Structures are given as C-alpha cells and as structure tokens.
Amino acid sequence: DAGITQSPRHKVTETGTPVTLRCHQTENHRYMYWYRQDPGHGLRLIHYSYGVKDTDKGEVSDGYSVSRSKTEDFLLTLESATSSQTSVYFCAISPDRGQAYEQYFGPGTRLTVT
Amino acid sequence: RKEVEQDPGPFNVPEGATVAFNCTYSNSASQSFFWYRQDCRKEPKLLMSVYSSGNEDGRFTAQLNRASQYISLLIRDSKLSDSATYLCVVNSNSGYALNFGKGTSLLVTP
Numbered sequence: 001d002a003g004i005t006q007s008p009r010h011k012v013t014e015t016g017t018p019v020t021l022r023c024h025q026t027e028n029h030r031y032m033y034w035y036r037q038d039p040g041h042g043l044r045l046i047h048y049s050y051g052v053k054d055t056d057k058g059e060v061s062d063g064y065s066v067s068r069s070k071t072e073d074f075l076l077t078l079e080s081a082t083s084s085q086t087s088v089y090f091c092a093i094s095p096d097r098g099q100a101y102e103q104y105f106g107p108g109t110r111l112t113v114t
Numbered sequence: 115r116k117e118v119e120q121d122p123g124p125f126n127v128p129e130g131a132t133v134a135f136n137c138t139y140s141n142s143a144s145q146s147f148f149w150y151r152q153d154c155r156k157e158p159k160l161l162m163s164v165y166s167s168g169n170e171d172g173r174f175t176a177q178l179n180r181a182s183q184y185i186s187l188l189i190r191d192s193k194l195s196d197s198a199t200y201l202c203v204v205n206s207n208s209g210y211a212l213n214f215g216k217g218t219s220l221l222v223t224p
Binding site for chain 2: 031040041043058108
C-alpha cells in the first residue's frame with residue numbers, strides 16, 4: 001500500500017469553527033489531491049497540488065483552502081465549518097508521469113459538523 | 115451530462131457467476147481510464163488500468179471503446195470477496211485530476 005496517512009481519522013466539530021485536515025505521504029509523489037465523498041455524489045475534487053506551494057481549485061472548492069509547504073504534507077482547511085461540509089474526506093497522491101495517472105488514496109477522515 | 119456515468123446497481127449475483135459493469139464518459143479527449151474498487155467505509159483502491167487494446171488481470175477483464183466512449187469491466191467466477199462498489203474513472207480536462215463515476219454496487223452471495 002502507498003504510504004499515505006490522514007489525520008485525524010474522525011472529527012466532530014461545531015458550525016463556524018475552523019478545521020484543518022492533514023495528509024502525509026512518504027512516497028515523494030508530486031501530485032496530491034483532496035476529495036470529499038457523499039452519498040449520491042461520489043468522489044468530488046476539492047483542491048489539488050502539483051508541487052510545493054502550487055495548488056489549484058477543484059469542482060467543489062468553496063469554503064475550503066489548502067496549503068502545501070513540503071512535498072510530503074498537504075493540508076485542507078475548512079475556514080468556517082458548516083453542516084454541508086459533513087462528509088468523508090480522502091487525500092490521494094499520484095506520481096509525476098506527465099499527465100493524470102493512477103491515484104492512491106489515504107484511509108479517509110470522517111468529519112461531522114454539528 | 116455527467117463526466118462519467120455508471121449503472122448504480124446493485125448487482126446481486128451468486129458465487130461463480132460472471133458479471134459485467136459498464137460505464138460511459140463524456141470527454142472524447144480523455145486518455146487515462148481506470149477501475150477502482152471501494153469496500154464499505156474504506157478508501158478507493160486501484161483495481162486496474164484500462165488500455166485501448168483491452169487488458170486482463172486474473173478474473174478481471176477491462177475493455178475500452180473510444181468510438182462509443184464506453185468502458186467495461188468483466189468479472190468471471192465471482193467470489194464473495196468481490197462484493198464492493200466498483201468505480202469507473204477517467205482523466206479530466208485539466209489533465210491533473212480524475213473524474214470518478216458514482217460507482218456500481220456488487221453483492222456476491224453464497
């Protein structure tokens with residue numbers, strides 16, 4: 001299995017609070033991604049990174065920000081959590097092969113916003 | 115139209131059966147195609163890439179029809195352990211990201 005960890009694995013937080021999720025990889029892969037998965041929607045891309053300090057928005061980026069100061073870490077921040085952000089969040093990594101290639105996923109973080 | 119569309123199922127099949135899943139995609143310029151498997155409350159895991167000439171990995175066979183923008187996955191001799199959700203995946207316009215179908219649920223019964 002690819003060396004990807006996510007923390008925390010479970011979190012319950014209150015509406016309006018900021019939340020940061022961490023993704024850590026030991027594979028030295030260039031590309032990192034944050035997805036959310038909800039019933040009826042499948043996996044949706046929030047943000048992705050194509051290098052240190054290089055990030056871009058995905059399909060559902062509103063209310064989220066990301067940072068990547070080191071190759072191995074990609075942080076996802078919910079600036080002011082809302083109940084609609086209750087979801088399972090997956091981080092993924094992908095090697096640099098010149099185009100979109102297979103992605104490997106972390107174990108996920110289950111976030112509940114009350 | 116959704117980028118990647120799959121029949122959600124569920125497909126309920128007995129052990130030993132052959133089952134086929136289909137998927138269509140909307141971006142004719144797509145170059146990368148995959149099938150992922152996701153177990154309940156777990157992360158998606160890469161099952162296999164899909165190549166233009168079709169490819170096989172043990173009991174699993176993937177086919178790609180670029181003209182029809184159609185991808186298939188065939189599972190032969192189904193095992194109980196094959197019960198999962200199967201996700202069809204295609205690269206997006208950006209080139210960096212992947213578009214995931216919502217998945218097809220498979221339940222293999224004794």
